[in-house]
Amino acid sequence: MRNILTLGRRELGAYFNSPIAYIVIPAYLLITGYLFFSQVFLVGDASLRDFFGTAPLLFIFFLPAITMRLLAEEKRTKTIELLITMPVTDWQVVLGKFLGALGVLLAALALTLVYAFTLSSMGTLDWGIVSAGYVGLVLLGGTYIAIGLMASSWTRHQVAASLITWAITFTLYLGGKLVPMMPRALAPAVEYLSLDSHFVNISRGVLDTRDVIYYLSLIGVCLFLAVQSLDSRRWR
């Protein structure tokens, strides 16, 4: 566990010591803030519903920028070989990198709490729904990061990793929207895999084990595949 936390801390530090965090986070905040605050005062409700509503789509564009370098950069600069020769397992490397990227997401989300406090000062906010929404955002964002990490383990090119992540997350996001057009036999599976529909349930204010376990399962599978991808160097 200590190794994982050390790797995670180092990864998080690397984000904040480079321009990545200072480009991605402000850009995300600028766009999400504009989309939310251009509507909220017109609607006149003390609710973060619109903010939660745009998050699944915005994450698709912003989180690949954070995850693309995780393993692809290590592979390109060959530092992955160095990292693997150290007394850490593949799982520890992957989990450490996952936690580092998750830290960036948490920092971005923590800054959006200002929106909640602003609305709370102007009306009665349902903090239960807000808390559930943020738990949902962490689970959703964690899933995007795990997918990004998996894609990053497949290639040494950051742009390729980013495009693969974008393609997978966009497909999973869009899948739920396209269910009516799917063949009947395929529809339930596609709908269950849809990232958005589970998040909609959570952002209503209800934490359901079915939704939470769905996200945790997807994160687990993606991290497992990333570990398998790292492990493949032994038999390739």
Add this chain to the structure above:
Amino acid sequence: MSKLSKSTNAILYASLVIGSVILFNMIVAKKFMRLDLTADGVYTISAASKKLVRGLPDRLTIKAFITPDLPPRVKNLARYMADMVLDYAAHSQGRIDAEVIHVATDDQAAKDEATRFKIKPIKIGQYGTSKTSVQLAYLGLAFQYGGKIEVLPPTVSVNDLEYQISSTIRRMVREKKLKVGVTSGHGEPTPQRGLANAKRYLKDYEVVNVDLTEGKKPIPDDIAVLLVVGPKKRFAERALYEMDKFLMSGRGIAFFLDGMILETPRGNFKGQQPPKIARTNVTGLEPMLAHYGVKLTADIVMDRQNRPLPLVAANGRAVLVNHPAFPVVTDLSKEVPITKFLKRLLMVFPSSLELVGDGKDSKSGVQATVLARSTAASWSHTGFFLFNPMHRPKETKTVGPFELGYLLKGTFASFYSGRATPEAGAPQPPQAKAPQPTRTKRAPTSARIVVVSDADFVQDAYLRLNPDNLLMLLNSVDFLAQDESLIAIRSKKQTRRPLEHKEDADITFAKWANILGVPLLFLALGFVRWRMRASARLRSAEDLIAQHMLSRPAPVPKKARSEKTKAPPKDDDRAKDGEERQS
């Protein structure tokens, strides 16, 4: 082991893990738990519903008929429907048999059972790749109690599912519907016109007309609650007597009254929108209400906290008009069930109310509670008033907050105690001096009166513009009928939580402070961090040089030292990063 067998092993291993995860998710889908974090517990069965189902005198069956492959937009409703039905059964201590029946397209037996329980398939539009098709789907709840079967239509929403289920159960268990009477004969809206929406939503009650013209007929004994909504003519003395008698019998009355009403003057306005002139609305109820404890003022309350409302323009089209005469009332009592769970009311030309006495008359045993109050940014307008929706009226010096609703509860003294019983007949102008009662006759049991100084907001034109307006009416009727069990459930749905009124400048500041301020704050923190790291690097570089100089007695040329010290931090950073990585 060969490369091929290693790769095959890895693929098999991965498939096994993914398969196990899928299997685990399928098991979890059957056995699940929910944590409802909403403030009002919207998605959790309330104590009132649990009490209702535990007290069922006989066994009740609920069957949920659901088509498995529904489109996503109704899938959530289906899921909550199935979950909630099972929750009801779990809390009923064996009094409810619940079953979720999945009606697949080719499952004729399930379809036959749905037909037996009066559940019909509904048409749901499907957008295909090349054409739009219509799917026949089952999404309904059937209740069977005794010999009766009731069906919950699929038009319910996730929000009010619990209320719909509980009210259906209560309706089926009740032997007879209570009656709600609506007074008529004084220009009031009727359950057929003007209060048709209210009647539709008061489906747990039988809503009937009570004609009080000239007070010729008494109020029937089987009326549980009396509604007096928007009278525009004077009540006959005998009609007031009937109402007083009704109240003395311990039953409840809700008054929705206008202190001033707006009328369109006759005349030719040559295509222009005719103005509306406000006049004092005298109904004859005023002295009786003042006797009970509340005085209705002949004024119009305006508030800077308002919302646009549709008004019919001269060309017959509805236009949205933002006017202070349509106040949004957010100061609602949290002590009384009627308003406890409401967030805001949207009123239309309300008047103000005043309390007569201190509202805590221990002698009379009547207690007054303010239900609704305007904001401090409100003012009242009395006397002549010409309403033009396009012009904002000037604020007067009579400023708020004003009381807009009262609940009076207790053993009221009769308005006619010690006075002769009036005869039925046309209303007479008020006497110069009302005769004083010689003895006080009190109601034998506690009665309830709700007085709201606006009659428009519960009428068809405005009732559905704001969900809480409807809830205010339904809660008032339930409270007056002394049946408060469903008030908490009805109001539990997620209603809007309005933002308080703020000046435009405050809103603009809040908007841009969030849009630009938050990212700039983050960048500022980043800049501070970068500066701190740069100075730390500089310090460590200086320390290194100092150490180097101590270990090497030979002097270092000044130029070289300054170049080393001024080395660009970027390179240092890279070097350090490289070191960190290697370490």
